[in-house]
Amino acid sequence: xxxxxxxxxLFATGIGNSGSSTNSEIVNFNGxxxxxIPNYPTALAYAAGGIVDGVPMVCGGHNYGGGVGxxxxxxxxxxxxxxxxxxxxxxxxxxxxxxxxGGLWVINFSKIIRSLVS
Numbered sequence: 001x002x003x004x005x006x007x008x009x010l011f012a013t014g015i016g017n018s019g020s021s022t023n024s025e026i027v028n029f030n031g032x033x034x035x036x037i038p039n040y041p042t043a044l045a046y047a048a049g050g051i052v053d054g055v056p057m058v059c060g061g062h063n064y065g066g067g068v069g070x071x072x073x074x075x076x077x078x079x080x081x082x083x084x085x086x087x088x089x090x091x092x093x094x095x096x097x098x099x100x101x102g103g104l105w106v107i108n109f110s111k112i113i114r115s116l117v118s
Contacts, residue, residue, distance in 0.1 A: 012058045015045035020064045026056065041075060041082045048095035052076070052104050057085065059106045062093035074104070 012024040022039035040047075040058060047061030059074035070091030075082040092108040099105075 010049055010051055010056045010058070012040050012049055012056070013044040013047045013061050015064060019043065020045045020062070037077060038080060038082060042071070042073075044071065044093075046093040046095065047071070048097035048106055050097050050099040050104055052099040053102055057099075057104050058082075059086070059088060059097065059104060060092040060095045060108070074106075 009027050010024075011027065014021040014023060020043040022041070022043045024037050024040050026037055037056070042061075043063055044061030045064055047058050049056065049058030051057070056077040057074060058076075060071050062068075062070050070093040072088045072091045073084055074086040074088065076085040077083075078085075088106060092106070094108065096107045097104050098107075
């Protein structure tokens with residue numbers, strides 16, 4: 001079954017009292033939790049993502065407290081499992097992202113990277 005995420009917002013990763021987080025959820029525009037999704041595969045903060053052609057996708061981020069610097073990996077939620085779908089040219093955190101033309105435009109300072117969902 002293919003879930004439709006049109007009209008929804010993706011929240012994934014973050015930072016809390018114990019450092020980086022794997023928490024993930026998808027919420028509809030009226031603010032209610034619309035579906036339960038698995039936690040992100042890596043505890044991160046400052047990642048960015050969006051819903052690309054109906055598929056949630058997250059890129060980059062930084063693992064605080066885990067000794068791992070900015071990440072270059074992108075994951076998409078396929079069949080209720082986070083799957084590696086692309087890599088940026090280098091690790092980045094503190095990103096912004098917007099779905100555009102079948103890909104996820106990831107922007108970090110003056111660099112623009114286009115990561116595509118396979």
